[in-house]
Amino acid sequence: MYTGGLFTSEKGNIERIEESVPAVNYEQLRQFISKSPWCHNQLMTEIALRANRKLKDYSNKSELPIGFYIDESSFVKKGMHSVGVSRQWLGCRGKVDNGQVAVFSSLGCGAYNSLIDCRLFLPECWTEDKERCNRAGIPEDEQEFKTKIELAIESVMEARTQGIVYDFIAVDALYGSSFKFINRLDQLGEVVMGRMRxxxxxxxxxxxxxxxxxESNKGRxxxxxxxxxxxxxxxxxxxxxxxxxxxxxxxxxxxxxxxxxxxxxxxxxx
Structure with missing residues (x-):
């Protein structure tokens, strides 16, 4: 019901979903979104595996390669309570503003593409404030600061662990200009196509x-x-x-x- 509501409601929030989807109960939907103990990692893994199977079939028929695409996206926010929100560079605004940033990964072949992974970026103003993290419900093992480069590497490692099959990894200049990122993928034997400054x-x-x-006996x-x-x-x-x-x-x-x-x-x- 929630997924259907995201597609059919004008705005993807619970109030609008309740109005557009029959038999939806606001309190049940709110419980599902905010406190229900389901594992999003298992869901993303299932989506990744299903998408990979579909794209492999299409790749075999079309003889087009499968790409693993990594990029970050941002979301403007007005308050300060959403996890990871802070004044930071938001690509959707083209400037520093208040919002959230996440690193996304997707699989694509030809005109078809599917998101398979999402990792929220936690600024240091969050990871250095344990009380704030606890109030927001961030698990203890997720309260560690990680750069976007490190999140992207984690995403690649997760895909390899899942057995996801692709032909190349494509990135923009943020990742393509990072020697830490490029060297790690080179060690893994990955083919990388990316922009560089x-x-x-x-x-x-x-x-x-x-x-x-x-040159002389003087100095270090x-x-x-x-x-x-x-x-x-x-x-x-x-x-x-x-x-x-x-x-x-x-x-x-x-x-x-x-x-x-x-x-x-x-x-x-x-």
């Missing part, structure tokens, strides 16, 4: 790191490893590619037409 430095060859030699000994290979910015790589080597690729349909990107694929010698 154009100021990020990368290596075109496997770098060799070593301690530099001490060098303790930081330095690469023997010069790094370059992502922007400089893009600018070095000739215009006729870029390929236009249609990504998906949007309200403004077909979303296109320009891509360059480096051909490797056989």
């Amino acid at each position: 154009n100021s990020i430095h990368v290596y075109l060859e496997e770098p060799l790191f070593q301690l530099p030699e001490r 000994k060098p303790t930081k490893l330095r690469a023997q290979t010069l790094s370059v910015t992502v922007k400089s790589i893009a600018e070095s590619i000739k215009e006729n080597l870029w390929e236009d690729i249609d990504i998906r349909s949007t309200t403004k037409g077909i979303l296109k990107v320009q891509a360059f694929q480096k051909k490797c010698a056989a």
Whole structure:
């Protein structure tokens, strides 16, 4: 009844759902939402597994790859009692405002997509206030501060534990520019397609790191490893590619037409 109400009511709150769905009892619905001890993780796992089965069937027929997409979303709030609410950057407003932020994961293939995971971001103003967390009903083991990068890594690990099958992971510049995120996924053998800030430095060859030699007997000994290979910015790589080597690729349909990107694929010698 609650799920049906989310689709049929003008606003997805209990009062409007009671008006739009027959046989709904306000008090029962309020109990279900606020205090009923059901496990949302089990529900999300079942949704993820069902979505994966459907998308695998479609992928086999269409020969299109399955993507694992990670991005955060935000929700404007007026009060200060909703879990995780604070003044923070809200992408939906394009500025710092009062609201909640969560990291979402979804599976997609072609024009089909399904959310499979959601992890609420708890700012430090919450995790440093245990009394506030307890009043809001946050479980003790969930009162630890985690960055959005750490939440995204947890989401990937959860999907791997569930046995979710996909061909690549796609992220925006927040995650694509995080070496902690990229290195962890590289260790797991994941294929990642993501945006990067154009100021990020990368290596075109496997770098060799070593301690530099001490130039004199004065001062401290060098303790930081330095690469023997010069790094370059992502922007400089893009600018070095000739215009006729870029390929236009249609990504998906949007309200403004077909979303296109320009891509360059480096051909490797056989």
